[in-house]
Amino acid sequence: MFLEARDLTKRFSGLVAVSHVSFSIDQGEIVGIIGPNGSGKTTLLNLMAGLLPPTAGLVVWKGRAIQRLRPDVIAAQGVVKTFQNPQVFAELSVFQNVQVASHLALKRRLGSWRGLEVLGAARPAERRLRERVSEVLTLCDLTPATNQLAGSLSYGEEKMLGIAMALMCEPELLLLDEPASGLGREEVRNLERVLDKVHAAGTTLCLVDHKIGFLRGLADRVIALNHGEKIAEGGPEQVLNEPAVIEAYLGRGHA
Amino acid sequence: MGQALLWGALYALPLFVRSDFLLTIFTFTFIYGILAVTFDVIFGFTGQLSMFHPAVFGVSAYTTHLLVTLAGLPFWAATLPSAAAAVMLSVVVGSICFKFRLKTFYFAVVTLAFAEMIRLIVLNWNSVTNGTLGLVVAGKPTIYWPGHGVVPIKGPVAWYYVTLVCLSITVLLCARALRSWMGRAFAAIRLNEDLARTLGINVFRYKLLSFAVGNALASFAGGLYGYYTGYIDPGYLSINQSMEVLAMVLLGGQGTLTGPIVGSLVLTGLPHAIDLRAEVRSILYGGILIFTILVMPRGIVGTLGAWRARRVP
Numbered sequence: 276m277f278l279e280a281r282d283l284t285k286r287f288s289g290l291v292a293v294s295h296v297s298f299s300i301d302q303g304e305i306v307g308i309i310g311p312n313g314s315g316k317t318t319l320l321n322l323m324a325g326l327l328p329p330t331a332g333l334v335v336w337k338g339r340a341i342q343r344l345r346p347d348v349i350a351a352q353g354v355v356k357t358f359q360n361p362q363v364f365a366e367l368s369v370f371q372n373v374q375v376a377s378h379l380a381l382k383r384r385l386g387s388w389r390g391l392e393v394l395g396a397a398r399p400a401e402r403r404l405r406e407r408v409s410e411v412l413t414l415c416d417l418t419p420a421t422n423q424l425a426g427s428l429s430y431g432e433e434k435m436l437g438i439a440m441a442l443m444c445e446p447e448l449l450l451l452d453e454p455a456s457g458l459g460r461e462e463v464r465n466l467e468r469v470l471d472k473v474h475a476a477g478t479t480l481c482l483v484d485h486k487i488g489f490l491r492g493l494a495d496r497v498i499a500l501n502h503g504e505k506i507a508e509g510g511p512e513q514v515l516n517e518p519a520v521i522e523a524y525l526g527r528g529h530a
Numbered sequence: 531m532g533q534a535l536l537w538g539a540l541y542a543l544p545l546f547v548r549s550d551f552l553l554t555i556f557t558f559t560f561i562y563g564i565l566a567v568t569f570d571v572i573f574g575f576t577g578q579l580s581m582f583h584p585a586v587f588g589v590s591a592y593t594t595h596l597l598v599t600l601a602g603l604p605f606w607a608a609t610l611p612s613a614a615a616a617v618m619l620s621v622v623v624g625s626i627c628f629k630f631r632l633k634t635f636y637f638a639v640v641t642l643a644f645a646e647m648i649r650l651i652v653l654n655w656n657s658v659t660n661g662t663l664g665l666v667v668a669g670k671p672t673i674y675w676p677g678h679g680v681v682p683i684k685g686p687v688a689w690y691y692v693t694l695v696c697l698s699i700t701v702l703l704c705a706r707a708l709r710s711w712m713g714r715a716f717a718a719i720r721l722n723e724d725l726a727r728t729l730g731i732n733v734f735r736y737k738l739l740s741f742a743v744g745n746a747l748a749s750f751a752g753g754l755y756g757y758y759t760g761y762i763d764p765g766y767l768s769i770n771q772s773m774e775v776l777a778m779v780l781l782g783g784q785g786t787l788t789g790p791i792v793g794s795l796v797l798t799g800l801p802h803a804i805d806l807r808a809e810v811r812s813i814l815y816g817g818i819l820i821f822t823i824l825v826m827p828r829g830i831v832g833t834l835g836a837w838r839a840r841r842v843p
Contacts, residue, residue: 324728350730358728364721375714379730393710444730 276335277302277479278323278354278448283332283342285318285503292318294503295332300448305470305480307494307511309487311523315503316483317359320450323481324356325349336448351379353447357454359483361433363440365426369417372425372436373408376443380404383445408443415439415469431462435469442473449473451482455489463489487515499523533788540694544687551802553686557758559791559798560693564700564751566778566790568744571704573776574784575713576740577720579634581642581772582623586616586745588767589648590752592659595667595762605671609753616749619648620742628737642769649767664763667756689758696754700747701787707743708787716740770812777815780822783829792830 278300285293293315300306310316321327323334325346334342341349346356364372381389384400392401412418415435420428425436434454441449454470455463463486470493474480484490490497490511497514499507501523507514514520544553565587572580590612597608623644627637652659659665670682673692683692707713715736718726727733756762774797782793797818801811826833 326724326728345732346727347730347732350728355730356728358725362722362725362728364718364725366721367717371714375718375726376729378711378715378718381711382730389711393707393712440725440729 276300277304277337278481279333279335280319280323281333281335283319283322283334284330285315285322285327286330291503293322293329293500296500296503296505297332298498298505298508300479300481302447302479303474303477304496305474305482305494307490307497308481308483308500309485309490309497309514309520310500313502314500314523316500317452318503319500320356320452320481320483324354324450326356350444350446351382353445354450355441355444355446355448356450357434357437357441357452359452359456361430361437363425363428363433363436365424367425368422369412369425369428369436370408370421373411373439373443374405376440377404377408379444380407411439411442414442414472416465431458434458435462435466438466438469442478446478448479448481451480451484453484454482455484455486467493491515536788537698541691544690550686553690555799555802556795557686557689557693559795560690560697561751561755561758562775562778562794562798563697563791564693564754565748566775566782566794567697567700567704567787568748568751569775570779570784570787570790571708571716571747572740572744574779574786574789575708575720576716576737578737578741579638580741580744581638581769582620582645582741582745583748583775584767584769584771585645585648586619586748587752587755587771588652588762588764589619590616590749591756591762591766592652592665594753595665595756596658598669605669605753605757609750612753613746613749616745617742620745621738624738624741628734628741642772645767645772646769649764652767653764659764662764664761664765667760667762669757671757693754693758696750697791700750701791703747705787712736712739773815773819777819777822779829781818781829783831783833783835786829786831786835789829789831796830 276299280296280298283293283296296319308316308319318327322329322342325341325344329342332342333340336352336354341352364375367375381400381404385392412421415438417432417435417439420432425433428436438454454466458466470480482490482494494511496509497511498505499514499517499520506519506523507517543556547553565583569580569583572578593612593615594605594608597603597611598605623641627640632640653661670684672680672682675681683689708716715726715731718729718731719733719736723733752766778793778797779790781796782791783789797815801814806814822829828836
């Protein structure tokens with residue numbers, strides 16, 4: 276088992292955002308998490324990425340509990356998350372944004388020898404990473420915007436840049452928080468293409484999204500949440516036809 | 531290209547300018563330049579408004595002098611333990627501030643409090659620091675000069691070059707660090723700490739690194755300043771120093787390496803050029819700060835850079 280959530284609970288004062296949720300993600304899977312607004316999807320991803328500490332429960336990554344680790348340590352171990360509202364370094368160019376994200380990759384390649392790079396040595400490693408940055412930009416269709424400031428990108432491009440930066444961290448498990456929200460039809464198709472390639476290259480994906488059609492085409496397995504609780508889990512069609520899920524989305528009477 | 535010309539001009543200046551007055555102003559500019567550039571590493575590049583610079587400046591001035599007089603170390607050898615002391619202080623103060631995730635004004639106020647604490651220790655530790663009276667620095671640092679052997683640094687031209695070389699080395703080191711992954715991590719922290727964290731950057735460690743590197747390099751300015759002026763007192767550690775360095779960086783252009791030096795030149799040169807009393811100088815600094823923030827928030831170098839970028843499509 277790649278990642279496992281055991282009895283995860285998150286309370287914000289009186290509000291229970293995630294309540295006793297357990298599930299697992301296997302290597303190479305694409306897992307979708309659905310649920311209406313406020314059902315705890317983003318909180319669940321934040322718990323997995325270390326951005327929030329759980330009130331109770333465990334997140335186990337490759338056999339080790341990681342729920343108390345810092346987000347940068349979790350990222351270094353291969354679990355990387357993108358944000359629902361695109362987060363970029365607005366004052367830097369698109370290339371520089373992805374270059375900043377090469378931090379972990381450089382660390383993996385050079386270790387403590389990175390110090391040499393400061394002194395002007397170890398240039399080849401840096402050069403190879405720059406090539407990798409270009410490859411990632413090509414993969415994400417961002418090459419035309421390479422030298423543009425990230426702050427001047429369109430919403431869709433910003434979201435794609437967020438994914439490019441996450442990819443530059445070389446994740447084994449990529450957590451995507453509503454990657455398709457706010458995107459046009461063409462942009463969603465493009466996103467699907469990119470995610471297919473990323474998955475084909477060996478990255479496990481876990482997506483949270485509202486667009487049920489988007490997840491239906493992509494996910495191997497879907498987990499449905501409502502009021503912080505897991506209400507269904509299984510193949511996309513099976514989960515989307517569950518009465519509890521239909522009720523959560525459309526209200527009582529439609530189920 | 532432009533920068534190389536500027537540095538070339540600085541190195542050639544004493545060949546054409548014989549005025550001791552001007553060379554002295556430039557020497558002060560270079561020492562303050564070291565202070566301003568290193569402050570900008572912490573403030574302009576990493577986004578941490580540190581008020582700890584005067585503490586490092588003052589402490590290193592005292593430790594360098596005491597190591598020379600009490601331990602008999604040569605000046606240059608004494609600067610290294612002083613830098614180590616600066617690193618130690620930075621690690622203690624930085625760890626506390628960054629562990630508690632202090633940012634912006636909270637960070638500024640707490641670093642200011644630490645700086646003030648150290649100033650009071652220096653002020654009251656009479657047996658070592660001689661209190662308010664300060665210490666007279668009689669010796670001169672020495673350098674090896676081909677053909678003459680080891681000679682003391684004497685006269686405006688010698689001091690001009692020694693301080694210019696020190697500034698050049700500081701700028702070179704900072705430039706290299708900032709152009710590497712280290713500089714990218716600093717920028718990430720300045721621009722979006724949460725995003726930096728999710729990209730695997732250890733925010734605490736890199737903030738501390740920036741703080742320690744900036745302060746360690748600033749410590750050389752303290753040692754030089756004490757020996758150049760021949761006098762050290764607790765005023766080195768005062769909050770005014772913080773304001774002056776901040777004014778230099780804001781005026782010259784934060785987030786650049788040339789900006790702080792330009793700011794240092796203007797703010798060191800101006801008061802001497804128009805011969806101002808200390809109180810009037812404070813008014814001038816305040817006025818320049820207000821003017822810069824309102825009219826050119828990017829400072830001289832930043833504004834020029836933006837203007838050039840607009841002209842070249």
